[in-house]
Amino acid sequence: MTETQALIENRPPSVATILLERVEATPGAEAYRYPVPAPSGQGPETWASLTWGQAAERVFAIAAGLVELGVQPEERVALSSATRVEWILTDLGVLCSGAATTTIYPSTNAEETAFILSDSESRVLIAENAAQLAKARQHRAELPGLAHVVVVEEADAVPAEGDPEGWVLSLAELERRGAARLAAEPGAVRERIEGLRSDQLATLIYTSGTTGRPKGVRLPHDTWSYMARAIQATEMVRPDDVQFLWLPLAHVFGKVLTCSQISTGHVTAVDGRQDRIAENLRVVRPTYMAAVPRVFEKVYNGVATKAREGGGAKYKIFRWAAEVAREYAKASQDNFRRTGTTAVPFGLATKHKIADALVYAKIREAFGGRLRACVSGASALPPDIGYFFSGAGIHILEGYGLTETSAASFVNPGEAYRTGTVGKPLPGTEVRIADDGEILLRGPGVMAGYHRLPEKTAEVLESDGWFHTGDIGELSPDGYLRITDRKKDLIKTSGGKYVAPTEVEGRFKALCPFVSNAVVHGADRNYCTALIALDEPTLMSWAVEHDLAGKPYAEVVADPRTVELIEGYVQRVNEGLQRWQTIKKFRLLPRDLDVEHGELTPSLKLKRPAVERRYQHLIEEMYEGAREA
Template structure:
């Protein structure tokens, strides 16, 4: 059953990518006959059951607040569960962008809502203007001046790309971009999201590389998934920390890191990683209440592991 599911998932992702690409070019969501036939089989064996789990009448659902890994989006698109990504901020009166129901593009947050203007600054920051943009922060004129220009353009603090036909793709927060010692800018959240899409065992990951000559990662694994795998691979009865430290586990995760690196630019690739002895959590101050990563806290707490990964390099 698992092999059938994996086959269906691969077919679904390919089908979604091809049909979305064809719709963008021709206005028709078509696919080659062979792929269409495989998709029909996958739909009967797997996808129809997934749609039934959602009640059987789901037209679409909305995703916002945080990035949706494209591979996850393509999977659901191929399964007939259409996830329409959107984007907005409190300062823009919530939603400013959303994907159109029929012409949605996985990996983007869609087109601006009526009345919303958008442009990309020279440094890649997304600027918005329109009736939904705030007049300013109450009682904080200096903070307002930092983000709101006199002509109404609002600096979102997010980095993105705008397609020729108006679809926006968010790549990272401006403050979270890192610059390697070689001068290359990297959006760590984008790399982290891609890893979460390919590795079923990851819980949290932090990519590090600011002022370094290569990127590294701290990886925390999902305890139930990891211990389930361990029980089937001769590591049953061991604690989470013991399983994480086992060579078999390091080899397992190395395989997923290699798979991630295949789709990255050379300067984005993860050269080394370390598995954390426990998951990151709110109690230790490593995650926000909405489960977003607090990078400075994690990097400070695991400074020794990070330094060890650069031992012997030019920045050591």
């Protein structure tokens, strides 16, 4: 048995056990960093730290507090909060109490929050603040099983008229009760941890979905302990890493990062405020970070915009450097595949060195200057964006997984990463491609099923453990997976031709620095069209240079000069497509797509049906009087 096999096959039944091992091994090592506001706004905020020993003390107090509230093993405790250190501590507290965490995005509206609380039969809700408390209070009559709401922000833990006695309490109070319970019964939490089974429910994550009610994905303890050990075995993260964690922890991608950290023992700096990402990168100076593709697209567009604002010469240098970066990345990756080294031809290396001094070094500094690798997941990263960052020294390791597979089923392996693929399966995960191209997965990371939905479970999970992902892909001879599209998103035109919309959309986003989102349409139509949303900061910067300064965004979008600008990029994209893939017509949307209007999921995935429904009139307009094309 290899060392990797032993690490995975001998894994503990739960991440709670891995936490005990971590605390025993490195109690005084730094575990978490988190921002602390200055009192009364006096001066800038600072960052505080928790050692593994200190973190465990709080986790055990929370777990004991839940036991004191009467929470039983496998009962659900819901958690509705933005990404912050308390999210991690309370989630671990729930696991150590033997209960299961129901994750809820803080952006979820009151009605859907109530549905999740009801469907999951959650006994306790841990709410970040007054806004999250208000959602539960609004629907309290429909939630007779919700016994308590624990509020993280102590000042917001205020009972209201009509609340049952003891229904609202603060997280600090829960920890005080837990500490008292542990003083009287020191082994209370350890007994719960020792009683955990690998098949016991640990987490219930509701998929956002594109239509209808979300489905609860049941993930037992073993999925997380497997993920922790499998990611550790890949050496993708190291004990001396500093991770910057800002992703939504209600999402499976964020959640898996907390598990792998405990197994590896590195430091994680936690702050989910997206408007602080750029500043936090300079302060934290991470060596490792995970993000969704939209973040890298925005960074690329921002760099291109600054170069354009600097004048023609500066923009010309940037465009040259961008092409050099892509050429360098492709050459070094191709050579590594053949020879195991990243050497490139002398002339290209010389150009790259010049471009590095002029452009790339500044980009790396914007990421903190120490970034060893980034992991990108949740949706596809346009290859041209990936090659650009690779050539600039920001190594993006694309990965792949679903909520139903505990997030990480594939990841690119370190130096051997290949842009445009999602890498190889994690140790212990099996993959095969069905006759119709669908990716099937089997392994310890696969869910137990959908909560209270056996018929839906049977549709995707075979009796022998193979899970149908709904994604189309292809495997290289040496095991690298490339995702080509969602099975249900493939377009078949009225002429019988298949089009992968995400491929066309990805090409457009990589080529056009002004685009934020694009939705290609064409199912049962005789040609393809696109709805295009533009990136507001980039567009408004361009507007200043074209006598449109001071005009509102919607007016700039509607201006004929803007339409002409985007038309040029559409034509350039079409040059690289098959005739039936080309975008014959497009419409610019009056605003960007967003989560609030239900057009993007909280992890920024496109809700294609929702967008098409909202802008059906624009789609029909593009097909009025259409003839065969």
